[in-house]
Amino acid sequence: MKQTGGRKPPLVADRRYGAAPAAPAKPKPAPKPAPKPKSARSRRPARRMAWxxxxxxxxxxxxxxxxxxxxxxxxxxxxxxxxxxxxxxxxxLPPLEALIDARTRGSVTLLDRDGKVFAWRGETFGGTITAETVSPSLSNAIVATEDKRFYRHFGISPRGIASAVRINLAEGRGPLEGNGGSTITQQVAKLICLGVPYDPKAWKTEADYEADCRQSSLMRKIKEVPFSFAMEAKYGKDSILTLYLNRAYLGAGARGFEAASQRYFGKSANEVTPAEAAMLAGLLKAPTRYAPTASLERAQGRAAVVLGLMHDQGYLTESQFRDALANPARLSKAAEARAGGYFADWVMESGPAFLTQDTTEDVIIRTTLDQTIQKRAEEALDYVFETKVKAGSKAQAAIVVMSADGAVRAMVGGRNNQVSGAFNRATQAIRQTGSTFKPFVYAAALDMGYTMNSAIDDAPITLYVKGSGEWSPKNYEPEFRGMMTLTDALAHSINTATVRLSQAVGLEAVRKVAADFGLQSELAQGPAIVLGASGATLLDMTGAYAGILNGGSSVHPYGLVELRIQSDDAALMGQEGGMGERVISESAARQLTYMMTQVIERGTGRRARLDGHEAAGKTGTTSDYRDAWFIGFTADYVVGVWMGNDDNKPLTGVTGGGLPAEIWHEVMARVEADLPPAPLPMIRPEDLPPPAYQGEVYQAGGQIGGGAAEPYPGQLAPYPGQAQAPAPEQGGESLVDILTNILGRRD
The missing domain is CATH 1.20.5 (Single alpha-helices involved in coiled-coils or other helix-helix interfaces)
Incomplete structure (x- = not known):
């Protein structure tokens, strides 16, 4: 085999048996990179940290x-x-049910003649509501306003506390002053006073106890932490919210959201709308300031802020938010009227204290008040003072509207009528009555047998009062009219004729008639009594005139019809008042009624005349114009009006036939507006036989008892068959008192 480029490799035979396999060749280690040359800086020795x-x-x-x-x-x-x-x-911690209503005193709810609520006294509790049953809008409004992390914390919110401290310091307050950053749980802990029960031995009043519970200190804040944890562990979120719903104070004497909702809106807290819920939740910041009965505009402004919070936190959609802003919550008719504050105070005083002011139970009182009449009386008074009294006047006025049996239908105790606990000029002010007392002089004479057609002399008269000397009453007008009927004498409020008549019938008879009609205050002893030297309240005077309207029977004014415990159906007490025993004959009362119609038709009370309705009444003005009165009646109601200054300073040019008569007219015109005309029960002059005269039987001029004056021929004689009139009484009243109390007036 041809090889190229080198030697042949040696031939080596494989070992098939017993030979171990050859170990794999070890890879050669990668060559180490050549070390980089060190820089001059790195070659320096490391410097140690300074000591x-x-x-x-x-x-x-x-x-x-x-x-x-x-x-x-x-x-x-x-x-x-x-x-x-x-x-x-x-x-x-006790069971939840024991903490729902921990008031130590009860409340009083007052109902009008139709069974509708018109006033409350004490802290009312509307009944238990729960977080599960209350309107979702209300629970959402509370959480959005007071504690938006309520369902995410364990009783306290460090973020909330830190934020509150920052705000307080930024506004120049101490870290714990002002905003507290308290959760709803912490607020409930305060409401139940961290578990400390009310002890009358430790605190003088419940208010002192609550004030102590609301005090903020470092130790109290520290104690709130474990207490809040314990509440969260024992009760849970919904139960804590239930406590808050029932324990929070929300102004106007309402304890809990149910009571507040009933008081302000006339509905349950389970039914409130988002706008109403926002207004209720807004009260938590400052209940008295933001109470809608104190300022509806301010309450609506605060509610708008709460609605904004609800919207921002997703509790309200955009459309719900806009609708609630466009239609803010408004008071119910009863809450808006706030009628009968003076009346409610009077009724509370008329009942036993342990069932009214100091009650430990929730009490319901049904009364005689007519809210419509009450509102019209208040409007009439406001109208006269706005249109006919000069600006800046400090004069006061009072009004009582009463049925013939003594049932009080309306009461205004002063110009500021939407108050409670204020001085009630209708029931507490004892003022001289002036000529409004004169009808009782004539009532005594009529009951003794004289008639409205009997003659009386308007001529000078001088009486000798033991210890004081001579007293010669004067008339408003300087001239004397001579012989006139009793009707004319009363219609024109002739002082000399009235004094002469009182001497004929006897002062004791006059006092008895007045007292039996209900004027129980101390009556003057001298002859000045017949011109109104004695004092009386407007309520008593109006009740006495009711006795004339009802035919001559006494009247005890009353406002309480029935009192019962809220949880009971049986009444604890019923009506205390009404018509009593007969004082004068019905004939005398019917004649006197006619005589008093002439006061309005052609006498001193013409400004009180009503179109289409028969009316009777009497004016009255006291010394130096300190008091001005008009009391009168139709077939339906008796209305009494008083006007004067609280400091007893004289009025400026006011007489009973002036502004009081105009106030009376405005009240009665409004009260009678919806009633058909009804005739007064009275006897007219033509229904009586002609008067009988006797001459020279009673000394009418000069000193009575001195024997120096000649008898005045033709003056009023005793009624045939009656005994000779007694000699005039000698009073203990000084001449200074008489002159101070009695000046000649035509009222």
Missing amino acids: PIRLVAGLFRLVWRALWGVGWRLAAMGAIVVGLATLYFYAQ
Whole structure:
């Protein structure tokens, strides 16, 4: 075989038997790359770290190791303490049901004559609601506003606390002042006072107890942590939210969202719309400030902020958000009216304290209030003061509307009528009555047998009052009219004739009639009583006039019809008041009614005249114009009006026939607007026999009892068959008092 380029390889025979296979040839190691030449810098010797730096680094490592060693041990100890505290609080927490309503006092809900709620007193609790049954809009609004991470934390939110501290410091407050960063769980912990029950021995009032619970301090914040963990572990999220729904205070005396929803919207919290839910949730920030009964506009503004949070967090779609903004929540009619604040206070005072102001139960009181009449009375008062009283006037006024049996239908205790707990001028102010007292003088005479056609003399008269000297009452107008009927004397409010009549019938008879009609305050002892020197409340005076309308029977004004515990059907107490015993004859009352119609038709009360309705009444003005009255009635209602200053300063040019008569007219015109005209029950002059006269039987001029004056011929004589009129009484009232209390007025 031809070879090319070299020697032949030797022939070697294969070993077939017993020979081990040859080991594979080892691969030759790759040649090492030639080392690169060292640069001049790399050939220099390594420089060691400077000793000061090594010292600092060593100290840092030492401190860090020490801190870490101490820190993790402290953290572990803290975790153990928190865990033990959590277990302790967990064991102490009562069942959920025991915490739903922990009020120490009950509430009073007041219903009007139709059974509709018009007022509340105390903190009302509307009943238990739960996170499962409440309107989803409401639970979403609360979470969006108060704690958006509520379902993601274990009771506290470090991020929320850090954010709150940052905000507080940025606004110049302390780290724990202002925003607290509290979760809903922490807020519930505060609401239940971290498990500390109310003890009347430790706190003077429940308000002091709650104020102490709301105080924020470092120790309280620290205690909140394990307490919140314990609540989360024992109750769970939905139960904690249920507690919040039922325990939060939401303004206007509403405790819990159910009570607030009923109070503001007249519906259950299970039914509120997104707009209403946002308004309720907005109250949590500042219940009193954002209560819609305090300022609806402010409450709606706060609700708009809550709606924005709900939208941003995905609880509301864009269309739902826009719709809620365009249609903000509004108050129910009852809440918007806020009618009968003064009336509610009066009813609360008329019931036993342990069932009203100090009740530990939830009480329902049914009353006589008519919300429509109440609203119209308030509107009438506002109208007169806005249109006929000068700006800046501090004058006050009060109104009472009553049925003939004494049932009070409306009460306005002052110009600011949407209040509670304020001074009630209708029931608490005892003021001189002026000429509104005169009808009781005439009632006494009519009941003794005189008639409206009997003659009386308008002539000078001087009485001697023991201890005071001579007293000569004057009329509003200087001239005297001479002989006139009793009707004319009352219609024109003639002082001399009224005094002369009182001497004929006797002051004791006048006092008895007035007292039996309900004027129980201390009556003046001297003859000045007949011109209104005594004091009385507007409520009592209106009740006395109701006795004239009903035919002569006494009246005890009342507003409470029935009182019962909310959970019971049986009433604990019923009506206390109404018509009592007869005071004067029906004939006397019907004659007096006609005489009082003439006050309005042609006398001092013409400004009170009503179109299409018969009305009777009497004006009254006291010394130096300090008090001005008008009290009158139609066949349907009695209305009393008082006007004056709280400091007893004189009014400027106001008499009973002026602004009070106009207020009365505005009230009665509105009240009677929906009622058909009804005639007053009265006897007219033509229905009576002609009067009988006797001459020279009673000294009418000069000093009574002094014997110096000649008898005035033709003056009023005792009714035939009646005994001779007694000598005038000698009173203990001083002349200064008489002159101060009584000045000649034509009212």
